[in-house]
Amino acid sequence: MRQDAARTGEAPATRTGAGGGAQPMIELVNVNKWFGALHVLRDVTLTVAERERVVVCGPSGSGKSTMIRCINRLESHQEGQIIVDGIELTDDLKNIDAIRREVGMVFQSFNLFPHLTILENCTLAPIWVRKMPKKQAEELAMEYLTRVRIPEQAHKYPGQLSGGQQQRVAIARALCMRPKIMLFDEPTSALDPEMIKEVLDVMVELAHSGMTMVVVTHEMGFARTVADRVVFMDRGEVVEVGPPTEFFANPKSERLKTFLSQILGH
């Protein structure tokens, strides 16, 4: 049992899962993963506390997407431990299903279901996975669609919406499952510049509401204003972790210095 007495104080009382507030929400311990012979995650160790917002950045191919996709088992890791909400991720399908119910994910390419309306996209999982009555699921969906500011599009199909609107629907869809954790895999990378802000605004709001968030992004402004900690990954390793002020002002490693100069230099 991992106990961290120092953290008990910051865990809020709303916590429902087994184990109380002493455990971190997400815990990766020495995680290793290979794609064939390619070593894509090397001894990745990272903990995310409840209500903590962690931004992950790094050059492309650094393994940041793979890492975040391991957290809800879209990818399986080969060595090490991943514990989410007190449940360890193994080949056990029951555990995987239990974790996926509590972890929402937003993808780079939205991945809305094109044959369903916006409302149906949002109510699908609550109805089928949470066994919620249809009417209640629709009310819930409308609540979240209002929160992402597109309730009027509820009866359209995803193809009729702009990229920014689709991504906000994707966020609402994930929130409808009332997850404890939200994962964002480069949520703004496929968007036209003028639509990035509307999505980031929604994410900032979500962060202020106290959601536990892990965000892979290149939006350094978002990292600065919202993140509790910023993680820098390169070549499958976690190179540096720190609060944003420290992270951007005093990068310690050469690799992070180079990276920051590349993305902030122009």
Add this chain to the structure above:
Amino acid sequence: MTPPPAQSATIGATGMPVRAEGPRRPPALSVGPVGWLRANLFSSWLNTAVTMVLVYLVVSWALGLISWGVLNAVWDVPGTGPRVDTSACRAVRGEGACWALIGEKYRFILFGLYPFDEQWRPALVVAIFVALYIVSAMRRFWNRWLGLIWLVALTAIGVLMWGGVFGLPFVDQERWGGLPITLILSTFGIAFAFPLSILVALGRRQTAMPAVKALCVVYIELIRGVPLISLLFMASVMFPLFLPEGMNIDKLLRAQVAIILFAAAYLAEVVRGGLQALPKGQYEAAEALGLSYWQETGLIILPQALRLVIPPLVNTFIGMFKDTSLVLIIGIFDLLNTAKTSIIEPAWQGFGVEAYLFVSAIYFVFCFAMSKYSQDLETEFNRHRRR
């Protein structure tokens, strides 16, 4: 400095030709039917010549068809049964059709050797089948009642065909024939082959269970590798040899199973094409939401994959509908076989064209309906793609 707008307006008014108000129209000769004809049929001397020759051929062929099929056709001949006198038909052979054959034989072609006085039963069966197709085609009935409707309809069809209850005389399966056989073989064929093909296609993409995958691959390759005729032969001739003494599964059922297995192998590959066309993100999004494998497959994957493959799917259905006619080689009297048999009597020998045209028309009606319906379905389903 920009010139004052008044100046440019003056130039426009004085130095340029005055144009009519409103948007410009294209030249009259380049649009409409006249424009189309000019562009496509008479754009050069060569094209004009080709057009003239083709028009001549089409018109003369159409005139020939009308004179053969209508003007010179024989609609009725004296006598009936064995005493029929077909000399009137023989007199105009080659110049006129002998539709008298259809008048004399249509009940045999449609219902085969089914007892003559009981032929209202297969006629009713055909009507039930058609009603069943229409009901199944309407999306308003796509709910849990549809299964019940099918169950009731198929039970009614069985009762009507076999009889033996409700005061209906029993009719042995050996005497069934014509259109009901074709509809039974193709309806059951599609109704069973389609779900089977979906399972096989899903199994073939299953990477977590290599044994299931291998089984599906072997099934598809084995069945696709042999002609349907040889499967039918195996079902009718070889299969009974392996059964224990005294046990017998009837010929129609064996042919039916052969057709189902054959069609399912082809359909499975069509369905697999649809599964492969879906972006990986759809699977991932469904998984990330916590949907189980069957929820993901039934709610997200199949609805999209099957829509994508409606054209090749219906193509295979239509092919299958016509392929049922191959059962004639194992002695089952389907629609094509009854047509062939109807001209076996000496009096009617040589009037195959008329008999085959008649059944072709029936096949065409069913196939065209399927084709038309699939087009409507495609438009309907792809509505969400329109902006």
